Amino acid sequence: MSEGDTEKDYQVRDMQQTDGEAAHNLAARIPQAAQWSASDFAGAMKSEYFGWVACRGKELNGFVVIRQISSEVEILNIGVEPGSRRQGIARRLLVAALGKAKREGAQKAFLEVRASNTAAIAFYHSVGFRFTGRRKDYYRNPQEDAVLMVLELAG
Secondary structure: OOOOHHHHHOEEEEEEEEHHHHHHHHHOOOOOOOOHHHHHHHHOOOOOEEEEEEEEEEEEEEEEEEEEOOOOOEEEEEEOOOHHHHOOHHHHHHHHHHHHHHHHOOOEEEEEEEHHHHHHHHHHHHOOEEEEEEEEEEEEEEEEEEEEEEEEEOO
16 A cells, blocks of 8 residues: 555455456465455355455455354455555455345354464454454464354344
């Protein structure tokens, strides 16, 4: 993001199957994001998953993918272009995802995050997620615990 760019320069829209390759390429530049293939991203949009992307022009700068089952939603994958961080893009993506989930009857949102990803943990806390536990050695390459978080949507 160059000087002068703002979050308003970014359009948040529903993820399409055709966004699979761009989302995969972006995730490959974000070590903290789940490393899905292009077909994983595209296939997710054909299943029970929902996704949103943040774009500036034709360039995809962020994404989020969720899965909703009954009254619960899980944040499966989220990432923002490293040069576009700290501009409110992740928050806008998460608000879009959680808004849809709430309209569809979700009462709680869950996620896992690497214990070493303190920036993401702080971000999720700022949105209202709270710590609920750990999964020992959940992640691989490198092996690491997952921090479990939940957000109450009902109310």
